[in-house]
Amino acid sequence: MDAITIKDIARALNLSTSTVSRALRDSYEINPETKRLVVEYAARFNYRPNPIALSLKENRSRVIGVIVPQIANNYFSQVINGIDAVSYSRGYQVIIFQSHESYERELLTVQQAVARKADGLLISLSGSTSDVSHLRDLQERKLPIVLFDRVSKDLDSLCVTADNFTGAFAATEHLIQSGRRRIAHLTIPSYISITQERLAGYRAALEKYGLPYDENLIRYSEFGQNNVEPVVNDLLDQSPDAFFAAGDRLALGCLAALKKRNVAIPEAVSLIGFTNTPVADLLAPPMSTVEQPALEIGQVAAEQLIDLIEGKRKLAQPGMIRIPTRMIVRESSQPVGNILQV
């Protein structure tokens, strides 16, 4: 026998399904005795309303669709954790989809989420998404959408991201104040929103201190290309005295590449990363970090989305919520002779 239904209860108690339904959801005045009977029976047989039937009826699902480029990624898995925590506590379930940095795949997964009657969507755009008309269509159909991390200015939606500008500014300023002048900037593809913001922060800090902005010190690294080494080697030809790597993979790859070339950190070059790696924290490499507030981004994005879904906030009221970053300084701020800190 499968799960018990309202019908089963009705039959057993010689009632109609509607009476049982009412008794269970405490609507209309109902005979207290009847209600007691039903509730008791339901409890005894562990009755659970069938969410699928409810979805069909109410045309909603209490499901939130989350679309991320990759699940197996420290940053995104932490964001998902935040989303899950909030969703769970507010009675929603989460279905996760991966776009694998592919626009086509993103289209597909969005369709699936819609087909599943997700009540709302949380999306971090794929690395190859430039056109967001698929999302605009959905918005016009009144589907709540909140973007996080990788957002788009072409969509009038609520966005939740780290405060990339301020974080990058602080990181760059920190390096400048440590006496660095030729700061290399290693980042992901240029068309992604966070790249732009971080680059802007970097640039603003340079300007504040009257340092030149040198294109040669900027490098964009594609996704999936795990080998950061050649890029770093390339940059070393520009004789930088610091590296600012805007991402986990880039920062750690940079660290590894510099070690391999026996470039002393932070004596020869300083290194700071825009990262999210508890592992790196644990190992405490000679690399400072601007920490991405992944968990909080997930929590806030989920809260906002659920507010939208439940009508606690008007739709189509775009905006940008920036979650502050935190800088963790691991190298001493001034070059310190020849002692390698490990």
Add this chain to the structure above:
Amino acid sequence: MDAITIKDIARALNLSTSTVSRALRDSYEINPETKRLVVEYAARFNYRPNPIALSLKENRSRVIGVIVPQIANNYFSQVINGIDAVSYSRGYQVIIFQSHESYERELLTVQQAVARKADGLLISLSGSTSDVSHLRDLQERKLPIVLFDRVSKDLDSLCVTADNFTGAFAATEHLIQSGRRRIAHLTIPSYISITQERLAGYRAALEKYGLPYDENLIRYSEFGQNNVEPVVNDLLDQSPDAFFAAGDRLALGCLAALKKRNVAIPEAVSLIGFTNTPVADLLAPPMSTVEQPALEIGQVAAEQLIDLIEGKRKLAQPGMIRIPTRMIVRESSQPVGNILQV
């Protein structure tokens, strides 16, 4: 207007819903012309069958429930990635639930998954689950279940795990062959299946080489307790000449603690971990690794489960599938004077 339904098509084409349904799923012989019309119209208006209605009708959902202790965990997120890849290609969607290492929470999420009419369950047991009768009940109701990683011998189900015994044996043997004799073993709570298996492998290797099994060299560390340092310090009092840490957090914590105490690795002690950290690979610390085949475990588990769901494999045919581990030796195998390898 929301998504188009069969009814809409029927109305537009002056047909009955059943005809449309048949045309779309190519059943019964149908007038080729009618069929063409329907299919065309459906394509033009981007018709998608409502999976919720289908679920209600067919009492299945093409959804696989995955229950892991934590999502934001390198190991599990990789497993999920493997599960997702296989599920996707075989037309299933994945709903992920976290048990947060809590038995009560596991019960709840299992119920939710069942309520959602998941066609099958992939579970890695929570750290506090010892009683699996909730799962046995479901099995008796013919719900396919495959356990992975943290399995239980109390449930007659298919299990997919890393070959923990062989991996631990190889790691220990490697240490012994490097001249180590007092090998500390740092592991997670004892009641979890993988702990036992790894400990058995460790023990078997000691036995093979006639080394004593010393309880004082074994330490169990609870979950969530991020600070491995005191445990390592404690173990150092037992003057071990090697550490075998059975898990990411433990291995990296151990590495950090040893560095902090200025214990030279691998000169003073060798370190080998049962891990799954691409980050550590990148940083290449002086720690060898028995790599957990997370992705493959996920893939195999998903394949097995879907085979069960689709009846390609008989239910209630328990068994254990062991995915081989791979050892990555990062320290030189013999103690090598005083040169710290970074």
Add this chain to the structure above:
DNA sequence: TTGTAGGCGTTATCAG
């Protein structure tokens, strides 16, 4: 070849 009717589990509406 096509249409009609019934049902999956639930609730809202309307009638008793």
Add this chain to the structure above:
DNA sequence: CTGATAACGCCTACAA
């Protein structure tokens, strides 16, 4: 206070 009915979207016997 309770029961019958219809509806959500889809499929499938059965009837025509």
